[in-house]
Amino acid sequence: MCLGVPGKVIDVQGSVATVDFWGVRRQVRLDVVDEPVEPGDYILNHVGYAIRRIPTGEIEATLALYEELLARADADLMAADIRGEIQGVGDDRA
Amino acid sequence: MTVRDPGLTELKFRDPGRARALAGTLARVVGDIGRDRVSVMHVCGSHEQAIARFGLRAALPRTLDVIMGPGCPVCITDVPEVDEGVALARQGVRVATYGDMLKVPGTSMSLADAQAEGARVEVVYSVAQAVDAARRSDEPLVFFATGFETTAVATAAAVLQDPPPNFFVLSAHKYIPPVMEIVAEMPETRVEGFLAAGHAATITGWGVFEPLVARHRLPVVVAGFEPLDILAGLVKLAELIRDGRPSVENMFPRCVTKEGNLRAQERLWRVFRPIGGRWRGIAHVPNGNLRLRDEWAHLDARRQFDIDLHRLCDHAPPALVEACLCGDIMAGIKAPTDCGLFGRQCVPGAPVGACMVSSEGTCRIWYQYGGHPELGGYGAVCAR
Ligand code: SF4
Numbered sequence: 001m002c003l004g005v006p007g008k009v010i011d012v013q014g015s016v017a018t019v020d021f022w023g024v025r026r027q028v029r030l031d032v033v034d035e036p037v038e039p040g041d042y043i044l045n046h047v048g049y050a051i052r053r054i055p056t057g058e059i060e061a062t063l064a065l066y067e068e069l070l071a072r073a074d075a076d077l078m079a080a081d082i083r084g085e086i087q088g089v090g091d092d093r094a
Numbered sequence: 095m096t097v098r099d100p101g102l103t104e105l106k107f108r109d110p111g112r113a114r115a116l117a118g119t120l121a122r123v124v125g126d127i128g129r130d131r132v133s134v135m136h137v138c139g140s141h142e143q144a145i146a147r148f149g150l151r152a153a154l155p156r157t158l159d160v161i162m163g164p165g166c167p168v169c170i171t172d173v174p175e176v177d178e179g180v181a182l183a184r185q186g187v188r189v190a191t192y193g194d195m196l197k198v199p200g201t202s203m204s205l206a207d208a209q210a211e212g213a214r215v216e217v218v219y220s221v222a223q224a225v226d227a228a229r230r231s232d233e234p235l236v237f238f239a240t241g242f243e244t245t246a247v248a249t250a251a252a253v254l255q256d257p258p259p260n261f262f263v264l265s266a267h268k269y270i271p272p273v274m275e276i277v278a279e280m281p282e283t284r285v286e287g288f289l290a291a292g293h294a295a296t297i298t299g300w301g302v303f304e305p306l307v308a309r310h311r312l313p314v315v316v317a318g319f320e321p322l323d324i325l326a327g328l329v330k331l332a333e334l335i336r337d338g339r340p341s342v343e344n345m346f347p348r349c350v351t352k353e354g355n356l357r358a359q360e361r362l363w364r365v366f367r368p369i370g371g372r373w374r375g376i377a378h379v380p381n382g383n384l385r386l387r388d389e390w391a392h393l394d395a396r397r398q399f400d401i402d403l404h405r406l407c408d409h410a411p412p413a414l415v416e417a418c419l420c421g422d423i424m425a426g427i428k429a430p431t432d433c434g435l436f437g438r439q440c441v442p443g444a445p446v447g448a449c450m451v452s453s454e455g456t457c458r459i460w461y462q463y464g465g466h467p468e469l470g471g472y473g474a475v476c477a478r
Pocket of ligand 1: 450457
């Protein structure tokens with residue numbers, strides 16, 4: 001519940017962004033993000049809300065951990081939490 | 095029980111060289127402290143997951159104890175709070191909540207038990223989904239809101255987004271900084287420093303820990319979730335303990351600033367006020383609970399529904415729960431293996447205590463990653 005997941009912003013409509021998480025597109029609310037967000041930016045999502053815009057220089061390091069985690073088995077707790085967070089983003093817009 | 099794949103060892107760190115160097119530094123610094131036992135506490139389920147999952151404890155010096163504190167939001171949701179959700183559901187009200195909450199035992203039953211009896215309990219991944227569900231019907235829908243400040247921010251945003259009149263919030267949100275004070279004050283505490291959770295601090299900023307450090311003269315280090323982030327955080331914490339320098343250090347600057355996310359804080363405190371309340375198994379925590387401000391009374395489930403808790407008291411509490419040590423475990427006094435039920439009567443499929451329910455609960459994490467996180471041979475990548 002506390003991990004948060006990074007995703008890439010595809011489109012912004014008002015306070016809702018369409019965000020790509022490893023091929024899954026979801027809507028994320030932008031009400032509480034700390035900085036303005038544009039397509040191409042990466043955000044950290046937590047239960048359907050962006051809580052931070054990830055600065056450009058840090059995207060790679062942030063994504064790497066998650067990729068490593070997601071590569072693991074279904075039964076893995078951290079991988080399951082990340083998948084849960086990706087689900088958490090509301091309607092599928094893929 | 096999951097058997098760990100020895101092949102995992104090589105994959106555990108993307109940068110084994112740095113991990114080895116950090117583990118070496120940590121051993122040296124902890125050695126410099128020159129005591130039999132140095133105990134530090136982290137307050138984050140995701141830290142414990144990473145520590146157990148990557149076999150980090152095996153890379154730690156033997157004299158360093160890294161204890162998981164009350165960092166699992168599901169585990170510290172108090173029994174009466176679960177009871178409120180269960181009572182509402184059994185009174186015929188639609189209740190929506192995060193999936194982790196379903197199996198958490200209340201006095202006589204969990205939300206999952208109520209659901210099995212026909213009550214309408216729905217799992218949502220986001221508060222926004224609960225709002226949408228309310229919008230699609232006229233029926234009242236109560237969102238049972240749990241989680242720390244990071245999650246409470248989402249609830250606050252939903253409250254401020256003008257939800258439909260049939261949407262209500264039952265807040266069991268908790269705020270972490272006050273409980274660190276409580277742990278620091280416990281007479282039996284051995285904690286000499288805290289590793290604070292990176293993502294909660296994303297919201298609050300690291301400045302929020304300064305009063306704690308000043309009052310208790312315990313160092314706090316904010317750390318991320320990468321195995322290397324955690325090792326680096328522990329090195330910094332050990333240095334501060336060795337040097338007798340209680341201060342706050344931010345080892346997660348890629349996410350955390352001193353002020354934090356001001357926009358999120360503004361919304362959080364516009365919707366919630368901190369009040370004292372119990373954390374399951376821990377203590378009464380002054381300012382540890384987040385409740386809706388009077389301005390939002392019209393969507394506060396506690397004020398809009400007559401929650402009948404008495405009917406739940408007809409059932410005797412399940413006897414096994416009495417033996418659960420979750421509270422002592424989260425206070426850092428006991429470990430899951432001290433509990434006679436661990437892995438026997440209490441397993442993830444049939445949890446007795448809340449720590450076995452959530453993917454961030456200590457018992458669940460220890461069970462999944464091998465029953466005991468002192469994972470001997472699996473830490474070979476880091477020399478002791
Ligand atoms: S093993 Fe189960 S009963 Fe024992 S402390 Fe953990 S959650 Fe409680």
